[in-house]
Amino acid sequence: MLDVLKKVGIYLFGFLFIFGLVGSTVLFVWHGRNKTPPRPDLELNAWIASRGIDSGLAVSIARFPSNRVAKQIFFKHWPPLPGQETGVEALADELGEAQREPLFALGTLGDQFVNQAVLLLHDRGAVDLDKPIGAFLEDLPTHYQDILVYQLLSHSSGIDPSWTDTTAEWPPLATPPGERSVYAVGNLLLANKLLEKASGQSAPRFIVENILEPLEMKRTVFRSESEVEAGQPEGWYSCLTDVSNWELAFYRRNLIRLKTYLRAFRPALGIGEKRLDYGLGWELKEYGGLRMEQAPGDGALGPTNHCILRFSERAFSIVVLSDKPVSEQDSARLAREIAQIYLAREMPFAERIAHERPILDGI
Structure with a gap:
């Protein structure tokens, strides 16, 4: 009787083992067929087409893992259609490259070069971020002299956002320095003056020699008001390749020290050690539960219309x-919605952006 029970047990164990093996294989195959790895690049192309976008756009997306070797996972232009040229074509011809990309007037996005240049001077000991700007710049009104250098870069100086001309009358500060962060062109105007004073060079020349040339940004140029075509703004002009490479080089800390880089993307401290909404040149936000860093450069700030978003926690950036x-x-x-396509599954609080999520249906 005991031998019979042993045989029954062996047969039963074998049956259950084979049944489990076959069942798990079937489930694995079924799961694989129904959980095909997502192709965000295809979804992005389809979504952009569905939005009716066919020209005047350039998008780059990159992942940069811990080994600091960036992988560009999407790069595409939608050049202007015939008859929709923007006036920068003459400048593109001037650069003289047969295989050229469309150029864009960077506007406020070009101010990031000034921010980075000041950080470079800080690393070299020529500028102290925690010193008053009155220590570097002469002939400032009394109420401007105590603004700290980092308060210019973090837009927490209190300068009136409506003030855009340093040759005009100096207005009173809108708020005490350090009370809050509000984007103001005046911060960049004074940072530009500080850069020129500390370096002994014009701001464009310093930026070319210390940022553009080391990063081989050959299609990024500065044009003064007298050099641009009628109707085009003064400032920096660049292409998607150069802007993308610059952003990735910033992440890799190719030009600035680690300590300075970390401070640039840490909330600046205001009155009473209050954490502000800006780092040094970058606006710090939360999106779907992820930390998001944005370069001020969208259409709300001026005639140009660009955006750089960085999700450092996910080693992900969008230009x-x-x-x-x-x-x-x-x-x-557009940049935020692109982030949804690629990162929605990684967002711990995606419900917070449900009002922005029409594109997520079916993804």
């Missing part, structure tokens, strides 16, 4: 350049 007004093609919104 969107547009030659159309924000009313037609909002680059900041």
